[in-house]
Amino acid sequence: MSDGRFESCHGIRDAVRSGTRTAVEVITETLARIDRENERTNSFRDVFHEEALAAAGRIDRMVAKGEDPGVLAGVPVGIKDNIATTEGTLCCGSRMLEGYRSPFDSTVVERLRSAGAIPVGHTNCDEFAMGSSTETCYFGAVRNPWDPARVPGGSSGGSAAAVGAGLVPLALGSDTGGSIRQPASMCGCVGLKPSYGRVSRYGLVAFGSSLDQIGPFTRSVSDAALALEVIGGFDRLDSTSVEGTCEDCRIGEVPLEGLRIGVPVQYMDPGSNEPDVARGVEEVIERARSGGATVVEVDLPLTDKGISTYYVIAPAEASSNLARFDGIRYGHRTDRATASVDELYAASRAEGFGEEVQRRIMLGTYVLSSGYYDAYYNRALQVRRLIKEEFDRAFESCDVLLGPTAPTTAFKLGSKLDPMSMYLCDVYTVNANMAGICGVSIPIGLGGTDGGGLPIGLQLQARAFDEATLLGAARSLERLVEFGYERVPCV
Amino acid sequence: MNDQPVRTKQLKVGLEIHVELQTRSKMFTRTPNVAHPEFEGADPNTLVDPVVAALPGSLPVMNKAAVEMSMMVGLALGCEISEFSKWDRKNYYYPDLPKGYQISQYDLPLCLDGAYTIDSVHGDRRRIGITRAHLEEDTGKLGHELPGGGSYPGSLVDLNRAGTPLLEIVTEPDFDHAEDVVTFAQELRGLCRFLGVTQGVMQKGHMRFEPNINLEMVLDDGTVVKTPIVEVKNLNSFRAVLGAIQHEYDRQERAWREDGLVMGPGAKSTRGWDDERLVTVLQREKEDAHDYRYFPDPDLVPVVVDRAWVEEVRSRIPELPSSRRERYVRDHGLREKDADVLLEERSVTEFFEAVVEHPDSGGDAAAVCKLLLNQIAKLANERGCLIDQLGLEAAQVAGVVALRREDRIGAQSIDPLLVRLSETDEPADAVAELAGMLVVRDDSQLEQWCLAAIEANAQAADDVRSGKMAAIGRLMGHVMKASGGSADAKVVQAKLRELLG
Numbered sequence: 001m002s003d004g005r006f007e008s009c010h011g012i013r014d015a016v017r018s019g020t021r022t023a024v025e026v027i028t029e030t031l032a033r034i035d036r037e038n039e040r041t042n043s044f045r046d047v048f049h050e051e052a053l054a055a056a057g058r059i060d061r062m063v064a065k066g067e068d069p070g071v072l073a074g075v076p077v078g079i080k081d082n083i084a085t086t087e088g089t090l091c092c093g094s095r096m097l098e099g100y101r102s103p104f105d106s107t108v109v110e111r112l113r114s115a116g117a118i119p120v121g122h123t124n125c126d127e128f129a130m131g132s133s134t135e136t137c138y139f140g141a142v143r144n145p146w147d148p149a150r151v152p153g154g155s156s157g158g159s160a161a162a163v164g165a166g167l168v169p170l171a172l173g174s175d176t177g178g179s180i181r182q183p184a185s186m187c188g189c190v191g192l193k194p195s196y197g198r199v200s201r202y203g204l205v206a207f208g209s210s211l212d213q214i215g216p217f218t219r220s221v222s223d224a225a226l227a228l229e230v231i232g233g234f235d236r237l238d239s240t241s242v243e244g245t246c247e248d249c250r251i252g253e254v255p256l257e258g259l260r261i262g263v264p265v266q267y268m269d270p271g272s273n274e275p276d277v278a279r280g281v282e283e284v285i286e287r288a289r290s291g292g293a294t295v296v297e298v299d300l301p302l303t304d305k306g307i308s309t310y311y312v313i314a315p316a317e318a319s320s321n322l323a324r325f326d327g328i329r330y331g332h333r334t335d336r337a338t339a340s341v342d343e344l345y346a347a348s349r350a351e352g353f354g355e356e357v358q359r360r361i362m363l364g365t366y367v368l369s370s371g372y373y374d375a376y377y378n379r380a381l382q383v384r385r386l387i388k389e390e391f392d393r394a395f396e397s398c399d400v401l402l403g404p405t406a407p408t409t410a411f412k413l414g415s416k417l418d419p420m421s422m423y424l425c426d427v428y429t430v431n432a433n434m435a436g437i438c439g440v441s442i443p444i445g446l447g448g449t450d451g452g453g454l455p456i457g458l459q460l461q462a463r464a465f466d467e468a469t470l471l472g473a474a475r476s477l478e479r480l481v482e483f484g485y486e487r488v489p490c491v
Numbered sequence: 492m493n494d495q496p497v498r499t500k501q502l503k504v505g506l507e508i509h510v511e512l513q514t515r516s517k518m519f520t521r522t523p524n525v526a527h528p529e530f531e532g533a534d535p536n537t538l539v540d541p542v543v544a545a546l547p548g549s550l551p552v553m554n555k556a557a558v559e560m561s562m563m564v565g566l567a568l569g570c571e572i573s574e575f576s577k578w579d580r581k582n583y584y585y586p587d588l589p590k591g592y593q594i595s596q597y598d599l600p601l602c603l604d605g606a607y608t609i610d611s612v613h614g615d616r617r618r619i620g621i622t623r624a625h626l627e628e629d630t631g632k633l634g635h636e637l638p639g640g641g642s643y644p645g646s647l648v649d650l651n652r653a654g655t656p657l658l659e660i661v662t663e664p665d666f667d668h669a670e671d672v673v674t675f676a677q678e679l680r681g682l683c684r685f686l687g688v689t690q691g692v693m694q695k696g697h698m699r700f701e702p703n704i705n706l707e708m709v710l711d712d713g714t715v716v717k718t719p720i721v722e723v724k725n726l727n728s729f730r731a732v733l734g735a736i737q738h739e740y741d742r743q744e745r746a747w748r749e750d751g752l753v754m755g756p757g758a759k760s761t762r763g764w765d766d767e768r769l770v771t772v773l774q775r776e777k778e779d780a781h782d783y784r785y786f787p788d789p790d791l792v793p794v795v796v797d798r799a800w801v802e803e804v805r806s807r808i809p810e811l812p813s814s815r816r817e818r819y820v821r822d823h824g825l826r827e828k829d830a831d832v833l834l835e836e837r838s839v840t841e842f843f844e845a846v847v848e849h850p851d852s853g854g855d856a857a858a859v860c861k862l863l864l865n866q867i868a869k870l871a872n873e874r875g876c877l878i879d880q881l882g883l884e885a886a887q888v889a890g891v892v893a894l895r896r897e898d899r900i901g902a903q904s905i906d907p908l909l910v911r912l913s914e915t916d917e918p919a920d921a922v923a924e925l926a927g928m929l930v931v932r933d934d935s936q937l938e939q940w941c942l943a944a945i946e947a948n949a950q951a952a953d954d955v956r957s958g959k960m961a962a963i964g965r966l967m968g969h970v971m972k973a974s975g976g977s978a979d980a981k982v983v984q985a986k987l988r989e990l991l992g
Binding site for chain 2: 083084090092097100102103104106201202203204205206208209210236237238239240316317319320322323324325326328329330341342345365368369370373377
């Protein structure tokens with residue numbers, strides 16, 4: 001505790017602004033901690049030592065001159081390896097981009113910088129964000145800080161593990177079908193997926209463009225809200241970002257008294273969740289009820305259609321988004337002699353992309369092919385519309401939806417070998433991406449069938465662009481559970 | 492081998508036209524557009540940014556100016572502007588296509604269902620249906636020549652052109668004669684230039700034409716034979732359009748006689764034009780072999796156009812060349828050929844109209860036209876600029892017309908007067924006066940000049956007196972020189988005769 005390992009973004013910001021700590025101290029400690037402990041989880045692939053210290057120096061000079069260094073002054077941030085920064089390399093967990101340097105910052109990183117936050121490194125992720133365990137990462141699997149034999153979830157596993165392990169108070173991830181919320185749940189931290197269009201995607205290496213959204217990992221709901229306020233809002237470089245600033249998502253008090261919590265029957269179906277997960281969530285529901293919340297049962301019959309719909313739309317978009325990695329202008333190019341440009345493409349891509357990425361490119365190419373387009377892609381778009389309508393109806397009777405983030409706690413590395421069982425990790429999270437609504441996972445306790453001691457995550461979902469309610473309600477529930485982040489085993 | 496005689500043979504052509512729009516920035520990013528005059532000479536790969544090079548994490552943002560230019564062309568072609576259109580990805584791999592897909596409009600184009608009327612080679616007016624016009628982005632270029640010359644063994648990619656806004660206009664197969672296609676193509680070029688959406692320099696690829704050609708033949712026994720459709724790609728001269736269609740007109744009948752193939756699914760082929768041998772050459776057998784996997788681009792929002800926007804854009808469309816030509820010929824009595832020259836450049840047309848409308852020109856369009864296309868065009872040619880770029884004001888040119896009409900300056904004074912006018916803002920009559928170009932009608936002054944000429948050229952004067960009239964030229968030359976050109980030659984001659992008996 002004395003080394004500030006579990007300090008919040010708010011705490012660091014206040015200390016740096018008031019001059020009780022310098023940003024250089026904060027960053028020096030953070031870098032030392034990462035250097036010392038990263039081996040244990042493989043959270044970071046690349047650490048920006050020099051750049052981070054230089055940035056910290058700039059913050060301190062601002063403080064000395066009496067200038068406002070911003071609402072995240074001196075806060076170290078881990079950046080998922082698919083979000084562009086001008087520091088270091090940008091690899092997306094792939095051999096394809098090994099050694100690639102981005103000449104530009106993503107909008108979110110630019111905004112973090114102007115708010116005084118300091119990127120300290122790129123965190124490992126599943127290759128091109130395709131996976132739910134961070135095992136498809138070309139730079140080695142990430143391990144769960146609560147049990148290194150287990151996965152951290154994915155695809156933003158490195159960011160979740162870094163925050164869960166107390167390496168950094170804030171990290172960015174991206175969520176296409178659950179890639180922020182599910183690892184947050186498994187690593188014991190808060191993970192927020194904002195509404196689609198809330199946060200600019202400029203600089204996020206696209207996977208499923210209509211589903212991708214950047215969001216923060218933190219160790220408190222109010223830190224997540226603070227980070228969202230900084231990174232959110234319209235960006236002229238992303239046409240799908242929504243007009244206006246992010247002021248309407250500023251967290252407010254949402255007391256349990258009067259809060260209408262919807263619990264989808266499909267999320268609590270006996271037998272679908274690990275016993276400790278089900279018990280943990282039920283306990284929170286009970287406490288919320290005693291705290292004055294109204295709990296209503298809602299019906300989301302399309303819940304289990306999400307995964308199959310997702311695995312048409314996301315790969316379709318990915319097959320096109322990943323076409324630019326052709327070895328011509330940047331990225332991996334084969335050393336083999338090739339007779340034609342087509343052969344050059346095929347060899348470079350076969351060598352550069354891993355198995356899961358290739359599987360999804362083929363799947364996506366197939367569903368968009370003439371003759372199959374209507375049966376798969378168009379049909380999936382129809383189901384997507386129905387899912388959205390289903391949420392709209394559900395939110396008529398409640399303010400937030402509550403359930404487990406994932407059916408299980410963290411599983412063992414290498415234990416889910418067939419793709420289908422891996423895909424099902426996202427059953428409760430994908431539909432928020434389908435519908436463009438916001439969702440957050442908060443840790444509610446420890447448990448697990450195999451000895452326990454693993455974080456359990458609870459997911460709240462709210463209407464699109466109603467982050468104020470989502471985060472307010474999440475904070476009220478957070479107060480009920482007092483998770484205890486410092487329990488994570490340290491080196 | 493089919494040798495049955497053909498009773499009638501009808502050509503059928505539809506045309507696709509690609510127009511590079513000269514917006515300042517590219518279609519989906521703020522980097523300058525190589526089709527804009529200011530940037531056309533840029534060194535290879537200097538008009539490139541993360542979006543153009545398709546770097547990871549970059550995103551396209553629509554250029555509104557390109558949409559408005561397309562709406563203008565669409566409206567000028569009588570199209571409906573769709574209230575809702577969208578962007579689709581056309582997926583294929585090629586080194587000049589950085590993203591691995593081209594952003595285009597597949598099933599919901601911006602402009603739909605228009606028509607344009609041309610004077611047909613058959614002597615009547617023909618309505619050419621416009622199926623659609625949609626926006627997309629151009630690709631980069633592949634080359635094998637190093638900048639500054641010298642060949643390179645591999646392929647070189649230049650991405651300057653990648654992302655240039657491209658308007659693709661598609662006509663109905665309403666042409667039955669190659670010359671009509673050329674007429675349409677030329678008028679479309681004029682129209683696009685007039686609207687300011689392109690410079691329309693064919694050699695630079697600002698406009699590229701792709702005719703879809705086939706034949707409908709009725710055989711002696713009454714059987715109707717339709718030959719397979721051939722698309723000829725990337726023609727960038729009117730001569731090539733004409734040549735390719737004429738060549739296909741002969742070739743398709745020959746081909747059918749040999750292989751008997753007729754129009755049908757999968758029978759479409761793609762050919763190119765060989766500019767030296769003047770023949771079309773097979774490029775790709777089956778068009779359908781390509782599966783572009785079109786789907787809506789999730790990075791862009793649909794284009795929603797309301798009535799107010801359409802009307803605002805419509806209000807910016809000037810009177811079109813076709814309508815002006817009709818007016819010039821009908822109301823002003825200009826020759827069609829001259830009208831076409833004036834209409835080639837919008838700025839010239841507007842200059843011409845400004846001169847005609849100026850009171851000094853007396854509305855004498857024929858005289859204005861003559862002055863513009865002769866002396867002024869000559870001067871512009873010398874200076875390598877357009878007629879309206881000489882620094883002449885419309886009022887000055889109207890003043891010159893007036894001075895000539897009133898015989899206040901001699902024909903020989905026009906050229907020097909124009910030169911002086913191009914350097915000043917003063918009115919034509921003041922400049923002519925200052926330069927002593929006004930015709931002198933003062934008899935005593937004239938007499939003095941004549942007497943001086945006789946005195947200085949005694950021999951010539953004697954010759955004239957003795958009836959050798961040819962010698963009068965020398966005397967006249969002396970007078971004209973002394974008068975600085977302001978004497979009226981006819982009057983001078985009469986005076987000299989009078990003085991020499």
